[in-house]
Amino acid sequence: MRRLLALAPVSALLAACGPSYDGDALATAVGRSFAHLYARSAAQDGRVDVRADDLQAGARCARGGEETPDEGPGDDWRCVVAVSDPQLGRRQVVYEVVLKPDGCFSAEGPPEVVGDPRVRGADGVLRLNPVYAFDGCL
């Protein structure tokens, strides 16, 4: 009995640490990152009053195949993210997402929608395009 009691915190620790990455967790993280980076991108374009919290960002993530359950690491995730831009209205982008086993992801957008990897800001300086592709963690 005592041995069992000793094991309890260990198993609790294991259960607590065992990350279960599902579509919702990924969508929350990708949506949040996108909102922040969209605001950053807008600021680079001279629209400094666009704030991440005002964008009503949302995302849905699913894995590629019909049979593949929407959970776990993989390189076939797709996330549809949307924001409400105060000037440009509702905007939606589909990102191809790689979710790594360590709980970090890498999202890449379609170039015809998100633009070039580096873009010129309102001040004429060439900078990284924050929404072209981005990394983050859950």
Added chain:
Amino acid sequence: MRAVLAVELRKLLALRRMRAAFAVVLVAPPVVAAVLQLQQGLPTDTLYGRWVQDLGLAFPLVLLGSAGVWTIPILAGLVAGDVLSSEDAHGTWATLLTRSCSRWELFWGKALVAAGATVVLVLVLGTSAIVSGLLFVGRQDLVGLSGQPIAFPSALALVALAWLSTLPAALAVSAGALLVSAATRSSLLGVGVPALAAGGLGLAGQLAPLGGVRPLLVVTGLGDWHGLLLEDPALGPLEAAWAAALVAVVVLLAGAVLLLRRRDWAVP
């Protein structure tokens, strides 16, 4: 004990290999940082790789992300891997044990010097990386791993903390090297085995979803710093990794002590 520390430290600093290691951890970061600024492509397969030309603090994190798996275990093994076995190689145990300090004073002195040198090497590497990033790119705010902006002073503190967070795992590798060195009496194995084991486990942690087993691999703690940079910092994995590293240090050192205790000191 103090005499042991002083002697071991002097021996360590006289090693060409150690001097080379110090030179490398000091000089490599600025060289790598300079190359990354000049080249066209970005190391996008590493966290913060995309930001490396735009944000000064991205570079130390890129280096931590890539150096974590291999460099830190190699540095840890390099010192600890032969503090015991070099006495075998030189056949100096017998002489050493006739001195007026106990076997255990010797052991703990050697272990402390190995641990201290590992910590110093990792800290020099981290500091050099941070300074290189600030020097070559600048003091920009950082972008967190939830995309959130992190203002410069706190970003600098977080990057430093991320580097510090790898120390428990580095010390665990160091203790492992001490054990291998005691068991095999071979410096080559003492340096090589822990580095390979740590690298292999670290790679496994990057490639496979290990679930609850993850913190038990100890070296996965080398990569758990990302929790620090989230909008709602997640310290759980980091704390689990630190606890696992602490347990590993105790177990591995106990193993080394047992081996030395059972050893037949009669000289061949």
